[in-house]
Amino acid sequence: GCAACPRARVAPEGTRTVIERPEATAYSTEDVVSRFFENGFVKDCMYGPYNKIFRRECIGDIRFKPYAYGEDVLFVFETLSETEAVFIDDFVGYHYRQHGGSAMQSGFSLKRLDYVKAAREIEQCCARQFPRHAALAHRWVYGHALVTVRQLLRNGMRKSQKGYIAEEKRYLKANKKYLRGLPLRYRVMYGQVMHCPLLIRGYFSAKENA
Numbered sequence: 001g002c003a004a005c006p007r008a009r010v011a012p013e014g015t016r017t018v019i020e021r022p023e024a025t026a027y028s029t030e031d032v033v034s035r036f037f038e039n040g041f042v043k044d045c046m047y048g049p050y051n052k053i054f055r056r057e058c059i060g061d062i063r064f065k066p067y068a069y070g071e072d073v074l075f076v077f078e079t080l081s082e083t084e085a086v087f088i089d090d091f092v093g094y095h096y097r098q099h100g101g102s103a104m105q106s107g108f109s110l111k112r113l114d115y116v117k118a119a120r121e122i123e124q125c126c127a128r129q130f131p132r133h134a135a136l137a138h139r140w141v142y143g144h145a146l147v148t149v150r151q152l153l154r155n156g157m158r159k160s161q162k163g164y165i166a167e168e169k170r171y172l173k174a175n176k177k178y179l180r181g182l183p184l185r186y187r188v189m190y191g192q193v194m195h196c197p198l199l200i201r202g203y204f205s206a207k208e209n210a
Contacts, residue, residue, distance in 0.1 A: 010097045024087070026085050048076065143178075
């Protein structure tokens with residue numbers, strides 16, 4: 001199986017913030033997968049290998065993929081297919097010291113495109129190993145793809161990433177049904193990306209200069 005623990009953020013000045021401390025509980029793999037794509041402490045605990053102990057047989061031949069961003073999330077999800085249960089302790093055993101410049105802390109980077117690739121591998125793995133939860137994975141990937149296209153447009157990459165944006169817009173249009181399960185802001189985002197892409201850059205530039 002796999003054991004995980006909550007984590008705490010440590011700010012540069014030393015302030016410690018526990019992200020969330022749940023009661024110690026054992027979860028079935030199916031339960032973990034069903035929560036992997038939703039906000040909550042299970043998702044937070046499962047989003048990287050840094051706060052976990054795995055049994056050797058759960059890892060087997062699974063290795064980190066050569067992505068600049070998202071490879072850790074993919075690694076953890078792939079191990080779930082070899083795990084019967086996950087124990088999440090209430091002991092805060094991992095402390096993450098925040099530094100500027102990390103993939104999570106810095107502004108938009110093209111590494112985000114690698115995250116979408118990793119997310120799509122998770123989607124495929126979920127469809128194979130946990131088909132009951134495939135719709136959750138499809139919706140999760142759809143949201144990431146939509147946010148990524150909007151970020152590309154916002155950061156002035158409409159021309160440099162023209163091919164990627166066009167491909168993703170075709171995907172977004174063909175799978176628009178997944179918008180129904182996402183918050184309202186995603187539907188607004190869809191309208192911006194699909195119908196007013198030129199205004200996204202201008203809107204944020206004006207806002208930043210206000």
